Amino acid sequence: MPVFRVEKNSNYTTMCNYHLRDQSLSLKGKGLLSMLLSLPDTWNYSVRGLSSITPDGVDGVLTALKELERLGYLERNQQRESNGRMGRAEYVIYEMPRKKPCSESPCTEKPYTVNPDTDTPVTENPAQLSTNRTSTETINKREKKEIQHRYGSYGNVLLSDTEYGKLRQEFPGDYQMRVERLSEYMASTGRSYKNHLATIRSWAKREKPKYNPADYTFEEGDSL
DSSP states (O other), X not given: OOOOOOOOOSOOOOOOSTGGGOTTSOHHHHHHXXXXXXXXXXXXEEHXXXXXXXXXXXXXXXXXXXXXXXXXXXXXXXXXOTTSOEEEEEEEEOSSOSSSOOSSOOSOSSOEEEEOOSSSOOOSSOOOOOTTOOOTTEEEEOOOOOXXXXXXXXXXXXXXXXXXXXXXXXXXXXXXXXXXXXXXXXXXXXXXXXXXXXXXXXHHHHHSOOOOOOOOOOOTTOOO
């Protein structure tokens, strides 16, 4: 059996792993969604721009967008202009599908919006991406919260990289045990908490032994 070795560098992108492990999503869909999530927040990019930096072309990008919509990673909202006519369609991209309800906190609360052109057809050999371009086919990333990762045997303990670093710093000897205990407790009881780092800290405070003054009294006949 061949062995795959991955050589990594320092140019990383942090994103939710949910779509990468979704077996219903094709490699093309996973790749496009990963690309959308990896671009800087300051970028304004278009379908034409995406097609110009991928070998699949416009048709491939549109096919992947339709798949993301079908599986709940993309929502389309038709807008109306001030005169009542149908305007451009707004697409909203999510890191986790909206059609699959999740009882735990999602990786992010603020989605990404895609505003494609609805009446101008896309021709072959699309224009190269321009960050200064103003178009109705722009994709805008909204400010998002720090991504949380899943920990514990049941994958239900949600911690951001910052929170995980604080946890290791505050409990260097048993932070993994504390994560596992919270994971098992939530899985067995069905309870949930808004902030898992705060919950672990709260439990740790309860474990601290109360101060009991030493008892220096002794019975008659005892000797020091």
